[in-house]
Amino acid sequence: MVDMYALIDCNNFYASCERAFKPILRKQPIVVLSNNDGCVIARSNEAKKYIPMGAPAHEFNAVFKRENIHVFSSNYALYGDMSNRVMNTLQNFSPDVEIYSIDESFLKFEGFEKYFDLLKYGKKIKTTVTQNTGIPVSVGLGRTKSLAKVANKIAKKFAEKTDGVHVIDSEELRIKALKWLPVGDVWGIGRQHAKRLQNLGIKTAFDFTMQSEDWVKKNMSIVGLRLHKELRGIPCLELEIPADKKNIATTRSFDRNYKDKEIIKERIKTFAVTCAEKLRKQKSFANAMMVFIHTNGFRKDLPQYSRNIVFQFPFPSNSNIELAKFSETAFEKIYKEGYEYKKAGVVVMDFSPEALQQVNLFENSNPKHKALMETVDKINNLLGTKKVKLASQDISITFKMKQEKLSPRYTTRLADIIKVKAI
DNA sequence: TCTGGGGTCCTAGGACCC
């Protein structure tokens, strides 16, 4: 009995989310922009030939206009909710599901081939997800996660022929697939390795599998070796159980450059508060924090400055108040007058679970904060936005992201729900 | 004027200890 893995991947996910509630956009070119409407992070198939991935939006305004491309600011409330709907649907097709990213899941099938035609089963998954959510998906199946990834690429690339579903279930199909796939497109082979491999004449995934294990181990570490085996049909990667995060970051580019120390300090403290909220969500306490600020690296005409600082807390904490205070202290140490800052961030790390908090003889997280933070979280959850802030998070300074093309939060905000009229 | 954000794992090398 062999296990099979499936990779289900939403097609052009963010663009498809926007389209799901505006059917008029079907077949129309769509792009979705990053925070601050900075660059393109998702494109519908129709837009791909005009707009490269990561294109700076401001350089492509003329193209958007000329080609009638519909442009959206990113709407993560919508995408997150649509993702949940897709993933919930997938739970019905296997007891073993790994949510791999916002738009991808692995499913494991143990002994299914005895009872199911896997190609038919894959098609059933595809049509059910689309029916339930309006999101089109591609499905790839193989004996390992890496081969499922390869199959998925084929399903997507040759959608007309495969109908969006491809199964690699024989040696013949495996070799055919790997001979087709450029080595740089293999899951786990990035730009650096791809360049080196190509220089050595290793052009396809198949060429890669023909290298000796020793060579691969030596040049690409154990990670490369696992991949090498996986592509030959030997499973090395299991479905992963969701674990608590080990780092939590909140970082942003600003809508423009900022010189004023107080403004940047307020941003940093707000990032620290967001980190504290994320920490409480997974019931962790942080023991250390990294704070960084830097100027705009694209502006070669301006003086550049970039610095970060990592420091240990005197006691573990996930309190808004304490983390804001720590971040301020750190910021004071790295801020330098006279530069124009464009980006900053806070990363918390070195977590301990709430239950295991040690009692420090001298300094501890203020126990009163626990109840206070629970109340803050409750109110903010209820109201949907960050209504309760620290006094130092100056509400008079309005930091709006540039989001000129934001779609409604169709699924997560009552006021934005689509109204269906009975005729 | 305008160029994203958030993660993980692995390795090498230094510090430190016995």
Add this chain to the structure above:
DNA sequence: TCTGGGGTCCTAGGACCC
């Protein structure tokens, strides 16, 4: 002229992912 050997822990940096 010689200057052990091994283990562990930590960190920085590199590579990758979406």
